[in-house]
Amino acid sequence: MRVVSFTVPAWFPSYETPGAQDTPDAQVPPQAQLTEQESAVFLCLATGASNRELAAELQLSVSTVKFHVVNIRAKLGGISRLQACLLAALARQDTRQDARQDTGLSDGGAAAGPR
Template sequence: MRVVSFSVPAWFPSYDAQVPPEAQLTEQESAVFLCLATGASNAELAAELQLSVSTVKFHVVNIRAKLGGISRLQACLLAALARQSGSTPPDDSLSGGGAAAGPR
């Protein structure tokens, strides 16, 4: 299993003061995280990533917890910042088009 680090900006509000500056996400969590930037629903993410809806929900809960208990909207904003800054490794599954990969 590959682990991917995402930096959380110091100015970003969090519910957990003990959150490390870098969140360690698994490879599958990072794929879900990057797709969150589109604002897609769990069903749309599941279709894009070829996962079940319950698996996507599981990963979203874990991502939110690892990022300090933030809301889904905050996770979407962080994912958009991560994509924009190019600080995340490229993921071929996200560049193939599809409902969740394109602009909304």
């Protein structure tokens, strides 16, 4: 099993359950260790798809997707599904920017040469 590391931005608000203020468990951890399968589900969460849609895209059962989403949320400090979706969108954006830098591709700007 391969473990994927994901860093949570320092500015990202933590999910706090009522009465859980000032407890370390209510904080989003600075780094989460997701399995390869959890990472795939996590990155697909960025689309805002339902568990059924994620299951179809990843060729998994709906219960497996639910299992991974619960684990992802717990590993990220008990955040809501919406917060997990937002973090996944940030992670996908970072992944795309890293890929562009590695391959030398631009971000879709105008052509540099004359037409």
